[in-house]
């Protein structure tokens with residue numbers, strides 16, 4: 001479904017990605033994990049067309065995403081929950097959900113509606129007329145997730161979606177992602193809570209200095225404390 005191959009990218013003179021590569025098959029949940037500053041968010045920015053790829057290939061269900069603008073990448077079916085949420089504080093919950101929604105995207109797959117998002121997050125429905133800045137951190141994260149779903153993604157990308165959230169709220173996010181996975185959605189997760197996401201992830205990818213240095217299942221990773229110590233600092 002999603003293929004990233006030999007990706008090179010950076011900012012000005014500083015190269016950050018050195019041959020980044022991974023794949024997610026349809027319905028799989030994969031992770032990018034690794035220490036701060038290793039290039040996880042830069043990978044997402046390049047994937048979304050916010051940063052040009054200097055070399056390498058990115059494709060979604062066989063269609064190339066290279067050189068596409070962010071709106072075109074979204075339109076083809078990549079839904080992003082960005083680092084730091086980036087919701088519109090002055091808009092209401094409902095306005096946030098419809099502001100970036102677009103019509104049925106190109107290609108097959110799941111169609112999302114306000115009703116379906118509210119079914120997944122009843123709390124958003126209760127607060128639909130409230131301005132988004134008055135939501136709690138967890139509710140804002142749910143809104144960011146709902147907003148990404150409103151673009152009818154084939155692949156959902158979450159960059160540190162549980163950062164700064166209380167354990168109980170994180171658990172809610174994980175079970176929501178589990179539900180989306182069981183509906184067949186392909187998901188790419190960047191997160192630091194390895195233990196909590198063990199049941200969700202099919203394949204972990206350890207990122208070190210702009211490339212994947214190891215991949216494997218949560219069980220394989222758990223049996224390699226040396227990897228966790230060397231690459232994850234735990």
Ligand SMILES: Nc1ncnc2c1ncn2[C@@H]1O[C@H](COP(=O)(O)OP(=O)(O)OP(=O)(O)O)[C@@H](O)[C@H]1O
Nearest residue numbers: 011014016034035036037038039040041042043160
């Ligand atoms: N806009 C920018 N201009 C220049 N350098 C940048 C920019 N954004 C990020 N970098 C640098 O690129 C490197 C990789 O950053 P990136 O945000 O991709 O890391 P990350 O793996 O997502 O880290 P974290 O876990 O802290 O989110 C860092 O050294 C960072 O300082």
Ligand SMILES: [Mg+2]
Nearest residue numbers: 040041042083
């Ligand atoms: Mg990051």
